[in-house]
Amino acid sequence: RWHCPTTLAAARSSVATMLLRRGASVVPRTRCYVGGAQRCLAIPSWATADPSKMSAADPAIGMNLVGGVWKSGDSYDRGLLELQDPLIGGTMMKVPNPTDKEVDDYITRMKDCPRSGLHNPIKNPERYTMLGDVMAKGAQELRKPEVLQYFGDLIQRVVPKSGPQCLGEPTVTRKWMENYSSDNVRMLARTFGVPGDHPGQTSNGIRMPFGGVAVITPFNFPLEIPALQTCSALFMGNQPMCKVDWKVAIVMEQFIRMLIHCGLPPTDLDFLYSDGPVANKILVDGDCRVLLFTGSQGIAEKLTADLKGKVRLEDAGFDWKVLGPDMPKENDIKYVAWQADQDAYAFSGQKCSAQSMLLAHESWEAKGIFEMLKEKAAKRSLKDLTISPVLSWTTEKIQAHVDACMALPGAKLAIGGKPLTDHSIPDIYGAFEPTAVFIPLDTMLASQENFDLATTELFGPFQVFTTWKDGEMDKVLKLLNKMPNHLTAGIVSNDQQFLEEMLGNTITGTIYAGIRARTTAAPQQHWFGPSGDPRAAGIHTAEAIKLCWSTHREIIMDRQPVPDDWEGKMS
Secondary structure, eight states, X not given: OOOOOHHHHHHTSHHHHHHHHTTOOOOOOOOOOGGGOOOOOXXXXXXXXXXXXXXXXXXXXXXXXXXXXXXXXXXXXXXXXXXXXXXXXXXXXXXXXXXXXXXXXXXXXXXXXXXXXXXXXXXXXXXXXXXXXXXXXXXXXXXXXXXXXHHHHHXXXXXXXXXXXXXXXXXXXXXXXHHTSTTHHHHTTOOEEEEOSSTTEEEEEEEEOOSEEEEEEOSSSTTHHHHHHHHHHHHTTOEEEXXXXXXXXXXXXXXXXXXXXXXXXXXXXXXXXXXHHHHHXXXXXXXOSOEEEESOHHHHHHHHHHXXXXXXXXXXXXXXXXXXXXXXXXXXXXXXXXXXXXXXXXXXXXXXXXXXXEEEEHHHHHTTHHHHXXXXXXXXXXXXXXXXXXXXXXXXXXXXXXXXXXXXXXXXXXXXXXXXXXXXXXXXXXXXXXXXXXXOHHHHHHXXXXXXXXXXXXXXXXXXXXXXXXXXXXXXXXXXXXXXXXXXXXXXXXXXXXXXXXXXXXXXXXXXXXXXXXXXXXXXXXXXXXXSSTTBOOBSSHHHHHHHHOEEEEEEEEXXXXXXXXXXXXX
């Protein structure tokens, strides 16, 4: 099983909590159970942040990377941003906080990157194999139990979620890097040819980079999303600037240090700690050729306007799951309840793929599916981090949304509904029970105001329950297709006719269908991304990498000598 770092274990002790608040050093990590073996742990040689020591007495220090040079926060006028420990309060990390007058080096780097990229199928093709080698060495590094544990510990310090959730990120990242090791980076740039109209003429399609690009990602997956997207940008020949939410960016910084240790030239990419307006200035003034943005819909629309449409988006995710009319056997019902609990409440719902609405056929309600979910939610606890601090919604804001939903006609509380008690989570974060509100289907469709409220994405432990019955399929489809975002969804059924009707009349980008359908936990082997928008981004697969990070170029070769007897006609 996975053992939390002693920092987190200590935080659950009242004595240790008191000492931490007074700035005492934290007892170093001494144990882990990766692979079932207990061993002493030291941080890797390339690492600069020790998760076992991050505290007010010994905060981690983040650094920016630009032009191959690491820059500390001391080099900026505003000094450092300070992160409060999300479990117990107190400063645990300090990172650079540049002003918009102090990022000209980032702007110059982005603007001066050739439009033809650092490499392409014609220029510097040896870089494809170099990057494949870096992926192979990086994957080998992540296979070391102590490195896997290191990233798991570090993630849990800045994003307190359960052990399996934390270890999942470096595991998926490692498997993905193995997929793109050796020649598989070069295979992403595979060309194709078409015969011409006469001897010596051929038409060849190749994949070209954009040049200076950017990756901006949120707090909830501090390793997997930025690591995979930044490496994908590099594969296709781009020079990316990576900016992760500053509160968790220390994880990506350490990953970049690992890649450099594995042979990546440090000038291949830039890494930025900053606030949003400063990053926005770099993107606009640096003429960012394409931005991969994962985050809120409002910011996505602003960036689309600022960058004149040069964006790829994986924005908001109000994700639904429909339980079909066919009732499975008892064991399957229990499985569906377990999966629904995981989809809605793992990491307290702080995933863009989290289940936000469960639409159960009335036969499922009669079998007690909502009661099963209530029982499972009651077993979640802050002690084992199956309940987590909510990092982007305060407790008061969550409560206000729950109360507003409860005020809708026919609505009723189904699960939870109260703030957590007996904890030390700072007020700047949220601390709330797993919660669900039942809202009748007709109520949500009665007005735009009702619909907007019921389908507001609360990035926390909250979902909406509703039921439907035979003859209401059109109402269900109207509700689902009216939603503005179409990232993930699940259709729980083995009725082939029902599945085809649902799949054929919805547009969700990543949809799971069948009795084991889920909304979360996308592995490295399949596409993950929204649909229904020409700006939609994807991650993981070769198709996603080529779509987001390269553009088509056609080269028509016409090399045969001109015949001596040629005769042209004017047209």
